[in-house]
Amino acid sequence: GENVEQHPSTLSVQEGDSAVIKCTYSDSASNYFPWYKQELGKRPQLIIDIRSNVGEKKDQRIAVTLNKTAKHFSLHITETQPEDSAVYFCAATPGQAGTALIFGKGTTLSVSS
Amino acid sequence: DGGITQSPKYLFRKEGQNVTLSCEQNLNHDAMYWYRQDPGQGLRLIYYSQIVNDFQKGDIAEGYSVSREKKESFPLTVTSAQKNPTAFYLCASSPTRGNSPLHFGNGTRLTVT
Numbered sequence: 465g466e467n468v469e470q471h472p473s474t475l476s477v478q479e480g481d482s483a484v485i486k487c488t489y490s491d492s493a494s495n496y497f498p499w500y501k502q503e504l505g506k507r508p509q510l511i512i513d514i515r516s517n518v519g520e521k522k523d524q525r526i527a528v529t530l531n532k533t534a535k536h537f538s539l540h541i542t543e544t545q546p547e548d549s550a551v552y553f554c555a556a557t558p559g560q561a562g563t564a565l566i567f568g569k570g571t572t573l574s575v576s577s
Numbered sequence: 578d579g580g581i582t583q584s585p586k587y588l589f590r591k592e593g594q595n596v597t598l599s600c601e602q603n604l605n606h607d608a609m610y611w612y613r614q615d616p617g618q619g620l621r622l623i624y625y626s627q628i629v630n631d632f633q634k635g636d637i638a639e640g641y642s643v644s645r646e647k648k649e650s651f652p653l654t655v656t657s658a659q660k661n662p663t664a665f666y667l668c669a670s671s672p673t674r675g676n677s678p679l680h681f682g683n684g685t686r687l688t689v690t
Contacts, residue, residue: 470619473617495676496677507684508667508679510679515676555620557676564622564625565622566636567620569618570617570619
């Protein structure tokens with residue numbers, strides 16, 4: 465089955481710096497890759513997603529890149545702010561029809577001012 | 578206000594007792610999911626359902642059971658066979674199966690002593 469590895473597990477940056485979180489997946493047929501942000505005590509919320517026919521997608525300070533050949537995708541946050549502090553999860557949908565998202569173990573991002 | 582409702586927010590049970598977690602959605606989504614969240618483990622898939630009266634096991638289904646008698650409802654029963662039931666349980670739904678964003682409920686924190 466699909467396996468999603470996420471690195472690093474923790475990331476500390478200064479306000480204004482960039483943050484990059486990387487994920488790899490095992491199923492070469494996977495075709496949907498969302499990123500979720502979970503603030504302390506709250507539900508995970510979708511922040512950006514990308515499909516396998518696109519190499520990069522951007523939404524203001526957040527971007528996601530996908531390398532299908534290498535089977536990895538990354539989240540890029542520029543000009544980080546303290547409110548970006550949260551746990552971020554990557555996920556991938558296995559290629560088999562009718563399956564469910566498989567998540568990475570999460571990255572705890574801390575942005576200090 | 579459309580969304581996913583999980584109840585209760587906190588649940589306490591004695592070891593050896595079965596307990597059922599409620600999940601209701603009014604988003605008219607076809608697919609529903611149950612994930613378990615433990616510190617440092619990410620979100621692990623327990624069960625999912627793509628359509629009424631049908632459901633599939635996820636990666637950690639042992640000790641759990643579900644039903645999908647109505648489109649709006651997907652209750653999860655944690656049985657006494659689950660060895661480590663204390664965890665945070667998240668229910669989610671999506672419009673279609675697999676390749677669409679998940680909408681999460683606020684979760685239920687289950688403590689078994």
